[in-house]
Amino acid sequence: MIYFDHAATTPVRSEVLEAMLPFFSEKFGNASSVYKLAQVNKKALDDARAKVATILGAQPNEIYFTSGGTEANNWALKGMAEALRKQGNHLITTKIEHHAVLRTCQYLEKQGFEVTYLDVDENGLITPEQVEKALKKETILISIMYANNEIGTIMPVAEIGKIARTHGVIFHTDAVQAVGQLPIDVNRDQIDLLSLSGHKFYGPKGTGALYVRRGLPLPSLLHGGGQERGRRGGTENVPGIVGLATALELAYQDLDIKTAKIQALRDYMIDGIYQRIPHCRLNGDRTQRLPNNVNFSFAFVEGESLLLLLDLEGIAASSGSACTSGSLDPSHVLLALGLPHELAHGSLRLTLGENNTREEVDLLLEKLPLFVQRMRDMSPLYEDYLKQNS
Numbered sequence: 574m575i576y577f578d579h580a581a582t583t584p585v586r587s588e589v590l591e592a593m594l595p596f597f598s599e600k601f602g603n604a605s606s607v608y609k610l611a612q613v614n615k616k617a618l619d620d621a622r623a624k625v626a627t628i629l630g631a632q633p634n635e636i637y638f639t640s641g642g643t644e645a646n647n648w649a650l651k652g653m654a655e656a657l658r659k660q661g662n663h664l665i666t667t668k669i670e671h672h673a674v675l676r677t678c679q680y681l682e683k684q685g686f687e688v689t690y691l692d693v694d695e696n697g698l699i700t701p702e703q704v705e706k707a708l709k710k711e712t713i714l715i716s717i718m719y720a721n722n723e724i725g726t727i728m729p730v731a732e733i734g735k736i737a738r739t740h741g742v743i744f745h746t747d748a749v750q751a752v753g754q755l756p757i758d759v760n761r762d763q764i765d766l767l768s769l770s771g772h773k774f775y776g777p778k779g780t781g782a783l784y785v786r787r788g789l790p791l792p793s794l795l796h797g798g799g800q801e802r803g804r805r806g807g808t809e810n811v812p813g814i815v816g817l818a819t820a821l822e823l824a825y826q827d828l829d830i831k832t833a834k835i836q837a838l839r840d841y842m843i844d845g846i847y848q849r850i851p852h853c854r855l856n857g858d859r860t861q862r863l864p865n866n867v868n869f870s871f872a873f874v875e876g877e878s879l880l881l882l883l884d885l886e887g888i889a890a891s892s893g894s895a896c897t898s899g900s901l902d903p904s905h906v907l908l909a910l911g912l913p914h915e916l917a918h919g920s921l922r923l924t925l926g927e928n929n930t931r932e933e934v935d936l937l938l939e940k941l942p943l944f945v946q947r948m949r950d951m952s953p954l955y956e957d958y959l960k961q962n963s
């Protein structure tokens with residue numbers, strides 16, 4: 574099988590699995606207990622927290638482990654909204670956030686908060702000026718993703734952080750797609766809260782973390798046994814946390830070399846598709862783009878059918894985000910770019926990983942044009958188009 578869906582999830586790296594395994598068996602102790610067996614767990618947790626903090630440029634006591642990116646986003650938004658309600662009720666985000674942010678914002682609107690959803694340009698970018706213009710005296714939180722999961726655009730996070738800090742507004746970023754691929758520094762970018770997820774960088778599913786700048790009044794998410802410094806009760810998922818931290822550390826080893834390789838493969842794929850398939854559009858910015866993301870719309874083609882044809886050849890890809898696949902609604906991200914429904918429906922996302930090869934991309938470049946042409950040959954709209962342009 575050829576796997577081109579690394580934005581949806583990644584396999585657990587063998588070194589990561591190996592690091593996790595003892596914590597299911599001989600090192601099974603509860604990190605809160607006092608005997609030696611448990612001290613091993615406490616130390617593993619401390620080490621993991623320190624590793625995550627180092628990668629983000631944070632302090633260990635600013636890292637809170639969660640069950641994933643969705644939980645981290647929910648906690649950051651609902652928690653800060655609740656904590657700052659007396660100061661104001663206005664939040665700023667974008668139209669192309671992951672549903673874990675968008676649906677949380679919709680929930681907050683029902684609770685009486687007002688949310689500004691910033692438009693993006695045709696390449697999926699916002700400008701820092703848009704953020705500044707949207708500020709009101711009631712604004713308490715800006716939540717803007719670091720990089721988009723469908724089209725790979727990288728937002729001007731440092732500039733947004735600067736604006737937020739200047740105006741005394743808290744800045745959260747959903748960095749789930751960026752962490753593991755881009756160098757992150759919460760102080761350089763003046764980020765107050767940051768969400769990440771283990772399974773997007775070769776760690777286990779159901780693991781994540783929220784960075785919370787020291788001193789922020791984020792309320793506890795889970796009331797219980799006082800774990801995570803009283804903010805998230807419940808016995809810690811030690812194997813998962815060890816896996817997440819190991820995966821994160823490995824992701825940043827030789828990052829430059831890995832990025833150069835993946836980016837070259839990405840550009841080879843983009844150029845190859847442009848050369849072989851007429852009437853297509855690359856979605857997302859050409860340069861402000863994650864090194865592993867390719868997203869195209871093909872006119873007169875239905876994305877879901879294209880996925881099925883690729884699947885028959887053993888090629889796994891995605892149309893839009895994994896969560897919206899299976900529903901017939903076009904992607905909110907592609908609609909926000911201003912794409913007409915037909916083009917939003919005819920989209921294909923291919924996200925590369927460390928183990929993808931040029932041979933695999935060559936096979937895609939051989940098959941994809943044939944499939945697109947086969948579908949166009951059956952399309953009445955394409956027939957009309959050909960008649961009008963002959």
Ligand SMILES: *Cc1c(COP(=O)(O)O)cnc(C)c1O
Pocket residue numbers: 580581640641642643644671673718720721722747748749750770771772773779780781
């Ligand atoms: C995958 C993803 C999430 C959700 O993370 P989970 O760990 O799967 O809950 C949130 N935001 C973005 C941008 C993502 O890509």
